Amino acid sequence: MLHLFSCLAESRQIALITxxxxxxxxxxxxxxxxxxxxxxxxxxxxxxxxxxGTLDEPAWKDAARTGYLMRxxxxxxxxxxxxxxxxxxEEKLYLAFECEDEDIFSSYTRRxxxxxxxxxxxVFLDPDCDRGDYLEFxxxxxxxxxxxxxxxxxxxxxxxxxxxxxxxxKVDGTLNVRxxxxxxxxxxxxxxxxxxxxxxxxxxxxxxxWRFNIFRIDKTGQSGEASSFRPTRGDFHDLNAFGTLRxxx
Numbered sequence: 107m108l109h110l111f112s113c114l115a116e117s118r119q120i121a122l123i124t125x126x127x128x129x130x131x132x133x134x135x136x137x138x139x140x141x142x143x144x145x146x147x148x149x150x151x152x153x154x155x156x157x158x159g160t161l162d163e164p165a166w167k168d169a170a171r172t173g174y175l176m177r178x179x180x181x182x183x184x185x186x187x188x189x190x191x192x193x194x195x196e197e198k199l200y201l202a203f204e205c206e207d208e209d210i211f212s213s214y215t216r217r218x219x220x221x222x223x224x225x226x227x228x229v230f231l232d233p234d235c236d237r238g239d240y241l242e243f244x245x246x247x248x249x250x251x252x253x254x255x256x257x258x259x260x261x262x263x264x265x266x267x268x269x270x271x272x273x274x275x276k277v278d279g280t281l282n283v284r285x286x287x288x289x290x291x292x293x294x295x296x297x298x299x300x301x302x303x304x305x306x307x308x309x310x311x312x313x314x315x316w317r318f319n320i321f322r323i324d325k326t327g328q329s330g331e332a333s334s335f336r337p338t339r340g341d342f343h344d345l346n347a348f349g350t351l352r353x354x355x
Contacts, residue, residue, distance in 0.1 A: 145349035159276030180337025233306025234319035237345040269301035
């Protein structure tokens with residue numbers, strides 16, 4: 107009987123040690139995934155870029171591409187396609203959104219109004235990958251910006267964070283004319299590293315990685331649709347759902 111109890115105790119110890127090893131391995135794997143397996147490798151720009159909403163520079167042909175964004179639950183492609191391109195240099199991070207849209211509209215006219223209530227594209231950046239402080243940038247089809255910094259998930263929002271982001275929008279259709287058929291809209295923006303806040307290292311160096319996610323809110327139709335680069339759990343501010351990008355040559 108004593109031998110049986112001894113074997114049971116030893117089995118429990120082995121099970122506990124195994125669980126501990128699996129937990130440590132899982133944590134290390136997650137950290138390694140952030141550091142070693144980026145979702146997107148962003149090359150340095152290969153030519154000059156003019157922020158005018160027209161993506162005709164060679165640099166955009168060589169830029170990283172997200173592919174079409176999926177519905178934000180990750181289950182199927184969005185009905186109206188959105189693809190995003192990214193590149194960078196020592197001064198700025200460049201993004202270009204190409205959005206299909208049958209009905210392009212936005213009634214907001216002032217910076218930091220709640221653009222997310224209508225049609226908008228968004229990028230979230232966590233430069234130090236700590237899943238704590240982060241930055242949010244939004245652009246409407248009318249070329250209006252929303253930008254804010256956060257100290258934690260949906261906490262400490264500062265609308266006074268207003269860096270000199272260059273933005274241009276080109277509409278293929280008629281903005282705010284609701285009874286015709288539009289084709290889409292393009293957003294081009296350049297975010298200056300020198301004006302970013304938080305605990306990140308600015309400007310980034312080759313090989314540095316940031317966590318990020320990209321979204322589009324499309325209000326065409328009765329209910330509209332939200333799409334994203336990485337699926338969320340119902341909250342665009344879910345830092346654990348962010349992907350990773352790596353800066354490269």
